[in-house]
Amino acid sequence: xxxxxxxxxxxxxxxxxxxxxxxxxxxxxxxxxxxxxxxxxxxxxxxxxxxxxxxxxxxxxxxxxxxxxxxxxxxxxxxxxxxxxxxxxxxxxxxxxxxxxxxxxxxxxxxxxxxxxxxxxxxxxxxxxxxxxxxxxxxxxxxxxxxxxxxxxxxxxxxxxxxxxxxxxxxxxxxxxxxxxxxxxxxxxxxxxxxxxxxxxxxxxxxxxxxxxxxxxxxxxxxxxxxxxxxxxxxxxxxxxxxxxxxxxxxxxxxxxxxxxxxxxxxxxxxxxxxxxx
Ligand code: KIV
Numbered sequence: 716x717x718x719x720x721x722x723x724x725x726x727x728x729x730x731x732x733x734x735x736x737x738x739x740x741x742x743x744x745x746x747x748x749x750x751x752x753x754x755x756x757x758x759x760x761x762x763x764x765x766x767x768x769x770x771x772x773x774x775x776x777x778x779x780x781x782x783x784x785x786x787x788x789x790x791x792x793x794x795x796x797x798x799x800x801x802x803x804x805x806x807x808x809x810x811x812x813x814x815x816x817x818x819x820x821x822x823x824x825x826x827x828x829x830x831x832x833x834x835x836x837x838x839x840x841x842x843x844x845x846x847x848x849x850x851x852x853x854x855x856x857x858x859x860x861x862x863x864x865x866x867x868x869x870x871x872x873x874x875x876x877x878x879x880x881x882x883x884x885x886x887x888x889x890x891x892x893x894x895x896x897x898x899x900x901x902x903x904x905x906x907x908x909x910x911x912x913x914x915x916x917x918x919x920x921x922x923x924x925x926x927x928x929x930x931x932x933x934x935x936x937x938x939x940x941x942x943x944x945x946x947x948x949x950x951x952x953x954x955x956x957x958x959x960x961x962x963x964x965x966x967x968x969x970x971x972x973x974x975x976x977x978x979x980x981x982x983x984x985x986x987x988x989x990x991x992x993x
Contacts, residue, residue, distance in 0.1 A: 725758055725799040727831045727853035727897040733758075734919045739898075739931025741921055742939075745770055745787045749936060750794030757798050759921075761833065761855075761933060762788045764803040764863070769937050769945070776862050779805040781819055788827030800829040801855050806863040809834050813846035820852040833900065835861040837887020841894040848895035856891035858912075859884055859925065860903030873924070875908035884908055885915055892916040900933065901925040903950075924950035 733739050741759040744750045745766045753760055766787055767779035781804075788802035802823045809816035820832045831853035834840060844854045859874045875881050885908070888899050898919040901909055906926035913920045913928050922929030937945045940955045943962075947953065971977035980986040 722796060724797060724830070727799060727855075730759055730799055731897040731918050734917065734930055736930075738927075738929075739919055739921060741931055741933035742936045743769075743933070744791045744794075744936060747790045747794030750791040750798075750800075753936065754795040754798050758931070759933075760791055760795060760798045760800050762791050762800065762802040762827075762829065763833075763935065764805045765935050769935060769942075772944075775865050777806045777865070779803075781805055781808045781822060785823055785826045788823060788829045792828040799831065800827075801831045801833050802827055802829045804832050804834045809843065810836070810840075813843045816843045816847055817850060817852065820847055824852065831855055831897065833857055835863045836891075837883070838890035841890040844891055844894035844896050854896050855898050855900060855921075856888075856894075856896035857900040857902065858887040858891065859901045859908075862902075871903065873903050873905065875905040881908055881911070885912055888912040888916050888920070892918050898931070901929060924948065 730739060739759060740757045741761060742753050742757050743763045743765060744753055744760045745762060750760060762784065764776040764779040764784065766783065767773040767776045773779070784802055784805050788800070792800050804816065804819050804823070808819040816834065823829060823832055833855040834843070835857040837858045840856070844856060847854050860868070860871060862871065865871065875884055884904060888901065891899055896918060898921055899916065900921045900923065901912055903924040906928060909920065909922055909925040910928040913930060919930035921931040921933050923933050934951060935945070938947065938951045939953060940957045941953045941959070943958045945958070968977065
């Protein structure tokens with residue numbers, strides 16, 4: 716990769732062109748500092764509505780609003796230079812009609828500077844995806860386990876194990892790809908289904924809990940870094956233990972403050988030569 720390539724912003728078209736090539740590296744980001752840390756390494760950053768659970772302590776993603784997504788999307792777009800930034804449309808902002816979805820997408824694209832939106836759903840969202848892409852909105856689709864439908868799914872259950880589910884997931888993926896999605900997130904499906912879907916469709920599949928058969932991978936960054944309060948489902952591999960590091964650092968700070976070891980002379984303006992603490 717040349718120096719110029721490193722700074723060229725990846726677009727939805729670049730991501731689509733990676734079908735069957737080098738796997739696409741994706742992670743979630745909600746803030747500018749995290750975007751800065753991820754940008755040199757990832758192809759796509761998703762400002763996921765998981766922000767509601769990860770940063771706001773919500774039980775599900777259903778309480779996330781378009782204004783929350785817009786604020787976090789803008790922060791991530793400001794903090795990144797190269798990755799394609801995709802913002803989730805939150806529950807209730809797009810399911811009613813293609814026009815509602817366009818209004819939500821227009822707000823997100825206009826106010827964040829991001830490059831595409833993501834929405835959940837299969838065949839039932841195909842018309843909406845067609846409507847958006849025909850009007851200039853690149854769409855990342857999301858099938859399989861769709862967390863915004865947790866109430867009808869009755870929990871976060873692995874998809875593709877029960878009869879009928881395999882064909883439904885394959886049909887969903889084909890429908891959203893045919894409608895114009897530039898890539899499809901497949902979440903929480905058994906490996907056999909991920910393989911079939913990846914073979915079935917002409918755009919990249921991006922897996923989360925869907926095996927290495929997919930054209931790319933995504934994880935919630937806080938989960939793979941083991942942030943305090945993060946989740947560790949079977950499909951998450953931990954690449955750091957930030958929870959442990961933060962605990963040790965804060966314990967050290969608390970001990971230093973209580974023992975008056977902090978602040979020491981290196982952290983004081985014009986330290987008194989006779990010493991600080993009485
Ligand atoms: O909201 C999110 O972070 C997501 C990913 C987990 C795919 O949808």
